[in-house]
C-alpha cells in the first residue's frame with residue numbers, strides 16, 4: 001500500500017473500522033475512502049457496485065458487519081445472517097469487478113466449532129458443529145472466508161481473511177442488550193459505583209473462558225497482514241491467553257473501583273465454553289500484540305468516562 005493509494009474502509013464508524021482508520025492515518029495513508037451507512041447501504045448491490053465503479057479503491061478493508069454480543073446474536077438471526085452475507089458479498093464482488101489490488105476481510109473466532117481443541121488452530125474450521133448462540137453470524141463469516149478463497153482460486157484475486165478474537169476498546173457498543181461482555185461489564189460496574197448499588201449482575205455462570213484483544217492491536221495486525229501477507233489461508237488475530245468471565249468481572253470491578261458484590265443471572269446463556277486462539281501462524285508471520293488486558297481496560301474505561309453520559 002502506497003501512501004497515496006485509495007483505501008476504502010467499509011465500516012469506518014465501527015469499533016474495528018475506526019481503529020483501522022487511526023492506524024492508516026498514523027502511517028501516512030490519507031487517501032481514505034469512507035462512507036457512512038446513510039451514504040452507502042452495503043446491503044444494496046447496485047449502490048455498492050456504483051460506488052466501486054466511480055471510485056475504484058485500490059485497497060479494501062471489510063470491517064462492516066452486523067455485530068453484537070450473545071443476546072443480540074440469538075435474537076436477530078436474519079440481520080446476523082442475511083445482512084452480513086449481503087454486505088460482504090457485495091463488497092467482495094465489486095472489489096473484484098473494479099480491479100481492487102487487495103482486499104482484507106475481517107471474520108471472527110466464532111467461526112470455529114463449539115467444542116474444538118484449545119488453543120484453536122486455523123485448520124479446525126469446519127471440523128465440527130457450531131455454537132448455537134452465534135451460528136447465524138458464524139455461518140455468514142464462514143461464507144465470507146470461502147468467497148475470498150473462491151475469488152482467489154478462480155480469478156487470482158488477492159483477498160485475505162483475518163479472524164480476530166473477542167475485541168474491545170474505545171468506540172465500543174455499551175448498550176446492555178446488544179453489547180459484548182467487556183463493555184457491558186465496564187458500564188455495569190461504573191453505574192454500580194455511581195449509584196452505590198449493593199450488587200452487579202453478570203450473565204451466566206462466570207465460568208466460560210474468553211480472550212480479549214484491544215482494538216488498536218487488532219487494527220495493527222490487520223494493517224500488518226494487508227502489507228505482508230498474500231495467501232488464502234485464514235489467520236487468527238489474538239494474544240493466545242484467555243480469562244474466565246468471573247475473573248474478567250473481578251478485574252473490571254477493580255479497574256472501576258466498585259465496592260459491592262457480584263451476582264450471577266443463570267437464566268442467561270454461557271455460550272461457547274472456551275475460545276482461545278492459537279496465534280502461532282500470526283507470530284511466524286512476524287506480528288505480536290502489545291497491549292495487555294489490564295492496560296487496555298484502564299484505557300477503555302477512561303475513554304468511556306470521557307465519551308459517554
Ligand code: GFB
Nearest residue numbers: 069070073110134137179180181184202203204269270271
Ligand atoms: O461477549 P459475549 O456477549 O459473546 O459474552 P460471546 C461472553 C460471555 O460473557 C458469555 C457472559 O458467557 C456471557 O453470558 N456475560 C456475562 C455477558 N455478563 C454479560 C453481560 O452483561 N453482557 C454480555 N454480552 N455477556 C460473541 C458472539 O460471543 O463473540 C459473536 O456472539 C462474536 O458472534 C463475538 O463472535 C466475538 O463471546 O459468547
